[in-house]
Amino acid sequence: MSKYDSLTKTPVVDIHTHVYPPSYISLLKSRSSIPYIRAFPPSEDLRLVILPAEDTESTSRGRPVGPDYYDIKNKISFMDTHNIDISVISLANPWLDWLPAEEAGPIAESTNNEIDYICSKYPGRLFFFATLPLSASAPTVLAEITRLKTLSHMRGIILGTTGLGSGLDDPNLLPIFKALAAASLPIFLHPHYGLPSGVWGPRASEYGHVLPLALGFPLETTIAVTRMILSDTFTLVPDLQVILAHSGGTLPYLAGRIESCIGHDSHLKAENKLGPGRRTVWDVLKKNIYLDAVIYHEMGLKTAIEASGEDRVMFGTDHPFFPPLGGDKEWASVVANVEAVKGALGDGKAAEMAMGGNAVQVLNLI
Amino acid sequence: MSKYDSLTKTPVVDIHTHVYPPSYISLLKSRSSIPYIRAFPPSEDLRLVILPAEDTESTSRGRPVGPDYYDIKNKISFMDTHNIDISVISLANPWLDWLPAEEAGPIAESTNNEIDYICSKYPGRLFFFATLPLSASAPTVLAEITRLKTLSHMRGIILGTTGLGSGLDDPNLLPIFKALAAASLPIFLHPHYGLPSGVWGPRASEYGHVLPLALGFPLETTIAVTRMILSDTFTLVPDLQVILAHSGGTLPYLAGRIESCIGHDSHLKAENKLGPGRRTVWDVLKKNIYLDAVIYHEMGLKTAIEASGEDRVMFGTDHPFFPPLGGDKEWASVVANVEAVKGALGDGKAAEMAMGGNAVQVLNLI
Numbered sequence: 238m239s240k241y242d243s244l245t246k247t248p249v250v251d252i253h254t255h256v257y258p259p260s261y262i263s264l265l266k267s268r269s270s271i272p273y274i275r276a277f278p279p280s281e282d283l284r285l286v287i288l289p290a291e292d293t294e295s296t297s298r299g300r301p302v303g304p305d306y307y308d309i310k311n312k313i314s315f316m317d318t319h320n321i322d323i324s325v326i327s328l329a330n331p332w333l334d335w336l337p338a339e340e341a342g343p344i345a346e347s348t349n350n351e352i353d354y355i356c357s358k359y360p361g362r363l364f365f366f367a368t369l370p371l372s373a374s375a376p377t378v379l380a381e382i383t384r385l386k387t388l389s390h391m392r393g394i395i396l397g398t399t400g401l402g403s404g405l406d407d408p409n410l411l412p413i414f415k416a417l418a419a420a421s422l423p424i425f426l427h428p429h430y431g432l433p434s435g436v437w438g439p440r441a442s443e444y445g446h447v448l449p450l451a452l453g454f455p456l457e458t459t460i461a462v463t464r465m466i467l468s469d470t471f472t473l474v475p476d477l478q479v480i481l482a483h484s485g486g487t488l489p490y491l492a493g494r495i496e497s498c499i500g501h502d503s504h505l506k507a508e509n510k511l512g513p514g515r516r517t518v519w520d521v522l523k524k525n526i527y528l529d530a531v532i533y534h535e536m537g538l539k540t541a542i543e544a545s546g547e548d549r550v551m552f553g554t555d556h557p558f559f560p561p562l563g564g565d566k567e568w569a570s571v572v573a574n575v576e577a578v579k580g581a582l583g584d585g586k587a588a589e590m591a592m593g594g595n596a597v598q599v600l601n602l603i
Numbered sequence: 604m605s606k607y608d609s610l611t612k613t614p615v616v617d618i619h620t621h622v623y624p625p626s627y628i629s630l631l632k633s634r635s636s637i638p639y640i641r642a643f644p645p646s647e648d649l650r651l652v653i654l655p656a657e658d659t660e661s662t663s664r665g666r667p668v669g670p671d672y673y674d675i676k677n678k679i680s681f682m683d684t685h686n687i688d689i690s691v692i693s694l695a696n697p698w699l700d701w702l703p704a705e706e707a708g709p710i711a712e713s714t715n716n717e718i719d720y721i722c723s724k725y726p727g728r729l730f731f732f733a734t735l736p737l738s739a740s741a742p743t744v745l746a747e748i749t750r751l752k753t754l755s756h757m758r759g760i761i762l763g764t765t766g767l768g769s770g771l772d773d774p775n776l777l778p779i780f781k782a783l784a785a786a787s788l789p790i791f792l793h794p795h796y797g798l799p800s801g802v803w804g805p806r807a808s809e810y811g812h813v814l815p816l817a818l819g820f821p822l823e824t825t826i827a828v829t830r831m832i833l834s835d836t837f838t839l840v841p842d843l844q845v846i847l848a849h850s851g852g853t854l855p856y857l858a859g860r861i862e863s864c865i866g867h868d869s870h871l872k873a874e875n876k877l878g879p880g881r882r883t884v885w886d887v888l889k890k891n892i893y894l895d896a897v898i899y900h901e902m903g904l905k906t907a908i909e910a911s912g913e914d915r916v917m918f919g920t921d922h923p924f925f926p927p928l929g930g931d932k933e934w935a936s937v938v939a940n941v942e943a944v945k946g947a948l949g950d951g952k953a954a955e956m957a958m959g960g961n962a963v964q965v966l967n968l969i
């Protein structure tokens with residue numbers, strides 16, 4: 238019997254929750270091109286600008302950066318307000334993608350150490366997904382993966398969609414994926430770059446941040462994981478485990494179409510890519526993919542659960558993003574995700590597992 | 604009692620099925636830049652090249668264009684093979700978007716007349732969605748809408764996502780949308796341009812046509828309809844009816860996230876765009892949107908049905924695209940969509956309505 242089985246209550250676990258630790262804030266403040274943090278006079282409030290599309294003179298430039306971003310006490314307070322027992326925190330985008338090669342290794346090491354230390358201050362309540370120095374050489378990345386195993390609160394890796402610069406279907410990533418699979422470290426795959434801004438059209442700025450956030454993020458994730466599937470990543474690294482942010486982008490909804498397009502593609506057939514050894518989208522969803530439940534409605538969540546399995550879906554909040562505009566203590570965005578789980582799974586054991594039990598077991602949190 | 608109620612069997616209706624009528628084939632053959640049709644020696648087989656990404660010297664250049672594309676006898680034979688009673692045919696992409704302004708009006712008129720004539724040869728079995736001369740002036744478009752009402756087999760309009768060149772959230776489209784709503788002519792919104800090819804990464808050509816077809820198409824539709832929602836199109840034209848291709852792209856799955864992002868956007872709040880008069884994504888899905896059932900799996904289709912309603916989902920095939928690679932008479936892509944309907948709705952009345960009854964009633968086919 239594991240320690241988990243002896244618990245009287247299944248803990249609530251938030252697996253999608255971000256931090257900008259103080260050293261990372263300092264790093265961003267020292268920069269003058271994106272990503273950066275600065276004040277735009279006459280205001281003295283600091284703003285975080287992380288996307289090219291928002292780096293223009295307008296009132297919607299970036300977003301305010303308050304203590305919710307960097308002070309772990311605010312995270313704990315947020316957890317207490319929303320009855321969250323455990324958070325698996327991760328560095329927020331854009332992670333370390335932009336660092337010069339020679340700086341990436343040391344900064345990844347210090348950042349991961351800093352977040353591990355932050356977790357240690359709240360025993361049993363905080364774990365984290367670490368960050369890799371992807372702009373450095375592959376040996377540096379592999380060395381950091383080995384070193385990470387010594388950090389007692391580390392439970393996986395947060396990864397963007399660019400990989401080493403050519404996306405996640407880059408064969409040069411396979412040694413890294415194999416090392417992660419061998420170490421049983423799941424990837425938390427998270428979007429950042431969205432889509433080229435031209436697709437939003439000339440009126441995009443009238444709609445605030447809606448198009449890049451509501452569509453750019455999940456569509457980026459969908460493209461990234463589909464490229465991984467098409468490049469046979471999960472056939473070549475069958476034990477690779479990937480937790481997809483935002484309930485997989487749109488992968489569960491499009492799975493049928495993707496499989497149909499693969500099965501009807503004359504080029505793939507000519508290349509003998511449609512044989513019986515292939516791990517299909519459906520196989521990958523059941524064997525390699527976990528989905529967070531950050532989807533804000535039970536309707537999509539039901540599809541996510543059917544696609545991946547009741548035991549493969551895990552609650553998350555996306556804190557500190559999407560705070561209530563009215564300043565309410567309880568966040569509507571969190572309530573929507575809790576209600577989505579209850580609406581999709583009811584009030585019984587399955588909902589408890591999605592709210593935390595699955596994360597405890599998959600990420601070995603207790 | 605309508606004629607429909609007196610039927611002993613609900614007809615099976617295919618609302619997503621394309622034609623390239625002979626005059627359109629001739630038009631494409633006369634061109635030397637995309638979209639065009641030509642043979643690439645030494646082969647004498649004609650190929651259709653419609654996307655910039657496929658206009659390169661390679662074996663996968665475009666797609667073969669056989670009689671399934673232009674000979675209506677093949678369409679009827681396909682319908683008979685698959686027990687389809689009625690097809691609502693539409694000109695295949697890229698429609699007339701590329702025509703010079705002065706040619707668009709006359710060519711739209713002759714193309715629509717030609718397709719209406721084709722329908723007349725198979726009484727009761729063929730209807731069509733007409734094409735608008737969008738590269739001409741708005742008065743030309745409005746005149747064609749008025750004229751179309753005289754074509755007895757016309758039941759709506761097929762529309763791409765570019766509109767007059769600035770997308771479907773262009774305020775200059777509102778008079779056209781109002782004219783369509785006033786004439787009770789639904790729009791069949793269909794993708795063509797996909798996403799900028801850079802998003803597929805350097806290995807995209809290794810995956811045949813999968814990424815632009817499986818993801819580019821539905822993501823383009825999702826962006827287009829979300830831009831319509833954000834520009835208040837459905838608040839301004841509350842009777843506008845839009846049938847979304849490929850089960851709405853990904854709109855049903857992302858509806859919760861889109862609504863949450865809208866409700867949390869400080870710019871939209873500052874602009875007083877979040878008031879009670881707003882037609883939400885959920886409202887639009889129930890009041891303005893119909894979804895075809897071209898999604899190849901019951902799992903996504905269940906979400907589509909829950910989002911829009913059992914009475915708002917309609918079977919389709921996407922013929923002549925996605926033919927069986929092995930040359931089977933029965934098409935696997937069609938079987939997948941039939942099975943999706945049965946899997947989602949069972950064998951009873953609801954499935955019959957999705958397979959044809961809804962289309963009969965919405966498009967007034969009997």
